[in-house]
Amino acid sequence: MSPLTNKRILLGISGGIAAYKSADLVRRLKDRGAEVRVVMTAGAQKFVQPLTFQALSSNPVHSDLLDPAAEAAMGHIELAKWAELILIAPASAQVMAKLTCGMADDLLNTLCLASEAPLALAPAMNQAMWRHPATTANAKTLRDRGVHLWGPAAGSQACGDIGPGRMLEPAELVLQAETMFGSSDCLQGKNVVITAGPTREALDPVRYLSNHSSGKMGFALAKAAQRAGAQVTLIAGPVNLATPAHVKRVDVVDAREMRAAAERAADLCDIFISAAAVADFRPAAAAEQKIKKQEDHDESSIALIKNPDIVAGIAARVERRPFTVGFAAETQQVEQYARSKLQRKNLDMIIANDVSRADSGFNSDHNAVTVIDRNGSDTLPPALKTDLARQLIEIIATKAQQ
Numbered sequence: 001m002s003p004l005t006n007k008r009i010l011l012g013i014s015g016g017i018a019a020y021k022s023a024d025l026v027r028r029l030k031d032r033g034a035e036v037r038v039v040m041t042a043g044a045q046k047f048v049q050p051l052t053f054q055a056l057s058s059n060p061v062h063s064d065l066l067d068p069a070a071e072a073a074m075g076h077i078e079l080a081k082w083a084e085l086i087l088i089a090p091a092s093a094q095v096m097a098k099l100t101c102g103m104a105d106d107l108l109n110t111l112c113l114a115s116e117a118p119l120a121l122a123p124a125m126n127q128a129m130w131r132h133p134a135t136t137a138n139a140k141t142l143r144d145r146g147v148h149l150w151g152p153a154a155g156s157q158a159c160g161d162i163g164p165g166r167m168l169e170p171a172e173l174v175l176q177a178e179t180m181f182g183s184s185d186c187l188q189g190k191n192v193v194i195t196a197g198p199t200r201e202a203l204d205p206v207r208y209l210s211n212h213s214s215g216k217m218g219f220a221l222a223k224a225a226q227r228a229g230a231q232v233t234l235i236a237g238p239v240n241l242a243t244p245a246h247v248k249r250v251d252v253v254d255a256r257e258m259r260a261a262a263e264r265a266a267d268l269c270d271i272f273i274s275a276a277a278v279a280d281f282r283p284a285a286a287a288e289q290k291i292k293k294q295e296d297h298d299e300s301s302i303a304l305i306k307n308p309d310i311v312a313g314i315a316a317r318v319e320r321r322p323f324t325v326g327f328a329a330e331t332q333q334v335e336q337y338a339r340s341k342l343q344r345k346n347l348d349m350i351i352a353n354d355v356s357r358a359d360s361g362f363n364s365d366h367n368a369v370t371v372i373d374r375n376g377s378d379t380l381p382p383a384l385k386t387d388l389a390r391q392l393i394e395i396i397a398t399k400a401q402q
């Protein structure tokens with residue numbers, strides 16, 4: 001069941017060429033079980049006829065603040081109270097500016113003022129308008145007020161320009177709405193094991209080899225899986241994060257400890273997700289005492305040996321093999337390298353993240369991922385790791401059932 005089932009979504013449509021995509025958006029929201037009512041600005045009606053949305057939503061389209069007949073049916077305050085989410089798609093620069101100022105000069109912005117429902121905008125405008133300092137400032141003000149900004153995406157625009165300002169595709173907007181309403185119970189009764197964080201490979205009692213993984217991605221997945229109804233065991237390398245509620249946590253330090261904990265927990269699990277950044281190598285021998293600096297040596301070297309590959313070991317099981325998901329942190333040819341890991345490690349799915357991006361990946365609150373399995377790939381829009389985790393759990397749950 002989709003998290004959108006029976007949810008009351010008020011879809012605001014403002015004037016922009018992307019308004020034609022909103023017809024598909026209504027259909028997709030309805031397919032997920034949402035009840036949809038549409039409000040159109042005057043500008044929107046120049047692009048698409050209200051009748052289209054009336055037919056698709058099975059509800060009359062609202063457009064006039066001062067129409068006595070419409071008010072008699074469902075007044076604007078009633079409509080504002082009815083909504084569990086107001087989504088404006090496309091949201092033009094004009095709508096964003098009006099919302100920033102708190103204007104109430106048409107039905108759509110009046111509803112936004114009168115409603116306590118969460119407000120999400122899917123900006124769509126020319127790239128120069130999106131980049132303009134006025135729009136940038138409006139976007140910041142709206143975000144600071146708790147308004148969700150979904151997109152925009154970048155690419156070629158209807159006007160011929162290339163850059164940021166394209167409305168997210170309807171499928172992506174639906175995913176965002178599902179994420180906002182929280183996971184369904186898609187993992188009810190399932191046992192899920194997740195590894196997270198780095199491993200530390202000791203050189204001596206005070207030094208180690210490690211990496212920049214913070215554990216945020218794995219912890220977000222653990223929380224999302226638990227909320228989706230799973231019994232979750234989280235095997236955590238050394239990180240500084242609180243344990244998500246109702247999740248069983250096993251702390252480990254190095255790769256061999258992580259493997260032992262993973263093998264134990266995997267015996268009972270349905271889904272194994274390897275989000276940890278496991279050190280591929282460890283020092284061949286960890287010194288028992290602190291290694292002393294040799295004043296007469298300008299160079300030094302450390303002999304390394306390979307660590308066990310934890311996720312490949314789980315995926316190689318003949319008996320009690322869970323649906324096995326890996327992550328791939330890559331800095332170049334992301335999809336190609338990830339796909340080769342999917343095959344080499346015999347995984348059911350791999351989630352590739354481009355860790356060359358400064359704004360995502362290791363130790364960031366954000367990530368940008370592509371989900372890859374043997375049937376294809378799906379790139380999710382960059383998002384908070386907490387939001388991505390909910391989307392990934394939905395995808396993993398669906399694939400694990402197939």
Ligand code: PMT
Pocket residue numbers: 196197198212213214215216217218255274275276277278279280307308309310311312325326327328329330341353355361362363364
């Ligand atoms: O922790 P964060 O700061 O939130 O950052 C998240 C992340 C970037 C660490 C995470 O999203 C991620 O990409 N984790 C995997 C990083 C990685 O080390 O990838 P890899 O390409 O080296 O390994 C591929 C897969 O094999 C991974 O699932 C890894 O967990 C697993 N592996 C790797 C080596 C090894 N010895 N054992 C393993 O199980």
